[in-house]
Amino acid sequence: MGDGRSISRRRAIAGGVGVVALGGSVAYLATRSGSDAGVYVPERSHTSQETTGFGVELAGRPIAGNPDAPVDLYYWTDYLCPFCAQFDRETLPAVGRNHVDTGDVRLVALSYPNIGEYSMPAAVWSRCVWSQVAADDPAAFWRWHASVFEAQPASGTDWADEETFARITEETEGVPAAAVDDCRESRTEAIRESIAPNVAVAQSSRIRGTPGFVLYNRETGTAGKLVGAHPYENFADAIEQVLNA
Structure with missing residues (x-):
């Protein structure tokens, strides 16, 4: 998706939110990061x-x-998104x-269904997997999360279907x-509705596609935005700026 970088300060001012730009923008698309590959x-x-x-x-x-x-690092993703897989x-x-x-960053995985017809069902699978493993084996979710991206082909969205996600x-x-199946049968509509508010937060930050990120200093209110498949060095720089602002 289109992408760029910005750092800003988000403050409550007279009952509203004030935003003051602290940085410029830079574009990254399918740029290799140079970091060690692997399942996190x-x-x-x-x-x-x-x-x-x-x-x-x-x-x-x-x-996490x-x-x-x-x-906080808010990570908006879509399992059908090739740049998210990257x-x-x-x-x-x-x-x-x-x-x-x-211990410096708290990573929050958020759904932003925007790629194809199966984007929303994939988001529901994700939430149902997490709900079943969060208490006793949260690492299982992250293994599942990585396996879905590993199943994604180089291009196209027709790979994503009930059979593929059930198999994974x-x-x-x-x-x-x-x-997980029981969760999907009983909670799909509620999960779909609960995704919208956080997508609205992304859109208010001018994140129009995936992957999209906001780094947020919980004490000072400083926020940094990254959109697209940025290399690790950009994240390290943005985290340092937001952490020390």
Whole structure:
């Protein structure tokens, strides 16, 4: 998708939100990151019922890292998005090891269905998988998450269907496929409705596609935006700026 970078300060001013630009923009599309490839499974994952100072609803969303990390990284993704697969494969492992597992960043995985007909059903699968494993084996979600992106072909969206997602769910260790099916049967409409508010937060930050990211300093209100398949170095730079602002 189209992409760029910006850093801003989000403040409540007279009952509204003020935004002051701190940085410029830079475009990255299918740029290789140079980071070590691999599947990222966070050392620590958790749940939360809060709505953050940036307006992101965390209930039911996968969260990795220290609950008290000073910086939130909101990651809007679509399992049919090739640039999202690129980010997960080439950049997320380094971001995770160097910033999430160290306690500086709390990573929140968010759905932004925007690629194809199966984008929303894929988002429902994701939420149902997380709901079944979050308490006892959250690492299973991240294995499932990586497996979906691994199944994505180089191009096209016709690969995504019930059979493919059912197979990945059944094959992912620690994911109870029957319970996930029950969740999808009983909660699909509620999950679909719950996705919209966080998509609106992304759109208000001028994120129009995936992958899209906002880095948010929970104490100071400083926020940085990245859109597209940025290399690891851009994330490291943005995290440093937001952490120290």
